[in-house]
Amino acid sequence: MNEAVRFHFVVDGEDFTSAGQASVQVKKNLRKLGISPEIIRKISIAMYEGEINMVIHADGGEADVLVYEDRIEIILTDRGPGIANIDLAMQEGFSTAPDNVRSLGFGAGMGLPNMKRYTDDMKIESTLGEGTTITMTVKL
């Protein structure tokens, strides 16, 4: 596998005022590894959107970031409700976010599109009632 570095995080589903901690930590870790600022920014944004989604839509989950020689992989896994229609969820503007998180500035329906835009590859596997796994890859 030639795996260089792996970071693992448990994402708490309780508290979305402080959500984003895993992403902030990853940003720090990647800086220490000497990854370029442009790549770090892509990873940070894509991971934050995924992390926030797990908090808002799935009651939390787990995040793994794997740094290989030629790419970085972000794997987000949750045991939330799953996504009924992935094509619809991927559309800009589609959101089922409740009012209380909308008042905080979430719910524009731009998170998944951002994740796709800022990564080179994105795969969503989701089963209703079981959960969602999103794998994103950014080439180095």
Added chain:
Amino acid sequence: MTVSEMAQKLALTPVAMPDGDREVEGAYIGDLLSWVMGRAQSGNVWITIMSNLNIVAVASLADVACIVLAEGVTVDETVARTAADKDVNILSTSKTAYEVAAELAKLDV
């Protein structure tokens, strides 16, 4: 122009300025966090009326130069402390987002 020079020229009030030497380039106005994540550019001045703690993470991860809270919006102590801690500059003003942007444009930001 740096964040602290901009604060002075536009008479903005520093809420947290851990990185006042950061260069500013361009601006983005928005309150929907995913729009900001998707559209703001690294080094931008982010003008918003959102004041909850999530703006600190968004500013840090989107790598904007600073947050400008327009329209007299204030943040609570936790937000100011977290920003200082996470190296995120926050300034506030009673001006509208439009006025801030117009003044920045005059300064060629």
